[in-house]
Amino acid sequence: MSYLISTDHLSKKYGTGTVVNDLNLRVPQGCVYGFLGPNGSGKSTTMKMLLSLVKPTSGEVHIMGEPMNRGTRRKLLGRIGSLIESPPGYGHLTGRENMQLIQRLLNLTARQVDQAVETVRMRDQMDKKVSNYSLGMKQRLGIAMALAKQPDLLILDEPTNGLDPAGIEEIRELLRDLATAGVTVMVSSHLLEEIDKTATVLGILSGGEMIFQGSRKELFAASTPDVIIDCSDPGHALSLFNQDLDGRLAGESVLLSNINERSTAQVVSSMVGAGIDVFGVRRDEQSLEDVFMDLTKGGGL
Ligand SMILES: Nc1ncnc2c1ncn2[C@@H]1O[C@H](COP(=O)(O)OP(=O)(O)O)[C@@H](O)[C@H]1O
Ligand SMILES: [Mg+2]
The missing domain is CATH 3.30.70 (Alpha-Beta Plaits)
Incomplete structure (x- = not known):
């Protein structure tokens, strides 16, 4: 089995509080990995450690088989698209202007940008200011920004947060399409039903600890029905x-x-x-x- 992400004994402490404890993540290539847990269970902290935004207290992160360290960070991060916390676009600019910024920043082709916009079905919205977007549109533009560099791995922290049912369904469809296109997607949520039926592999966090990791089928097998x-x-x-x-x-x-x-x-x-x-x-x-x-x-x- 080849893992796109694996962590060994990954932990984060703030002061005396352990926020993430001894995590051994295994994210298989090509899956939608649902990272579930209640608010405060350590999902965002874990994702930030995967992206080198937060330094682990102990343990290691491997991306595509390579250890994340000072020497490999730049290269590995170049293969990962991410959306952490609120959507990243500048409100006073249009969707197109935001995408042009990303294009220049990452030295991408116009085609790469167009393709990302197409994937998130935002082509008709590109001349509107982002401040006039609905939350769902902002999230989709954020995903387009993350996708434009054609990453192998997409890390999305609660992309369905605050969306209405139709918006949630759109993101679900998008994630399924991406996985079909070969992008590995790790997506977090505190609401089970939001990624149920989308995720093929689940990791469930509670109080900073992984209480289950495996396929949906394995999850059901681990529990006896009433x-x-x-x-x-x-x-x-x-x-x-x-x-x-x-x-x-x-x-x-x-x-x-x-x-x-x-x-x-x-x-x-x-x-x-x-x-x-x-x-x-x-x-x-x-x-x-x-x-x-x-x-x-x-x-x-
Ligand atoms: N920079 C920080 N300093 C201190 N505590 C933090 C910091 N970031 C997160 N925490 C704490 O770590 C716990 C997990 O937070 P977080 O990773 O954001 O959880 P989740 O994303 O699952 O809601 C929370 O109790 C939070 O208060
Ligand atoms: Mg969070």
């Missing part, structure tokens, strides 16, 4: 086994978490033994949200 039992007296049923099991009432049903097949059979049997009618037993459908709640033990995103 068992739902529809019965005549869920309150009574719950009182039978509540000491031993992780159960709660859900409407007219009993909901049991982290329970295997053997225990499910025993529970049903003891319910029937206690004179409770059991109408149905099923495994819950799990959303990514449920799985995340399992992992963080209810901490939530």
Whole structure:
């Protein structure tokens, strides 16, 4: 497996506070990597360390197999496009003027710039002042600025923050198109649903630590769906086994978490033994949200 980004024991401390702790990121080439975590979990700090904007307290960053250091930094950063924090465009200039600045700064061809503008579907907006853009348009111009140098890797910090559902969907589509075109995309969010279905690999951060990293499929495999039992007296049923099991009432049903097949059979049997009618037993459908709640033990995103 070749990784576009890998970090070894990457950590950042501010004073006595550890903000990022012992992170071993593995971002495979060609994927959309969803970097998830609640606000304050260390996503931006990690991305800034990847981009050499923040100096790690310890640990290493490898980009395309090469260690990021003073000798390699310039070359490696030349292959990475990024959008960190608020969109970068100058408000008093038009979209086109902003792109021309980037073109001169990075010594790009007009074609490279046009292509980036085309990719983010902003061609019709280029003669407007950026201050008159919607937030979604500003984000897309920011992504065009990051894309113009045709990077192999794009690092986007919460690009969907503050966007309406239509704007979020546009960014999702854009990320999928980019991945199809061979650009590896690392994108952060504190909202699961914003990158659910876009990201093929997920890294989940909580309190500066990686609590899960892998494919969506692996994430679901790591967690057992809840068992739902529809019965005549869920309150009574719950009182039978509540000491031993992780159960709660859900409407007219009993909901049991982290329970295997053997225990499910025993529970049903003891319910029937206690004179409770059991109408149905099923495994819950799990959303990514449920799985995340399992992992963080209810901490939530
Ligand atoms: N320059 C800094 N000095 C001190 N603390 C910081 C600094 N930057 C970030 N932090 C702290 O580090 C934690 C993680 O922040 P951040 O990386 O921005 O998280 P996220 O992007 O996931 O919201 C927060 O508690 C934040 O207050
Ligand atoms: Mg952040």
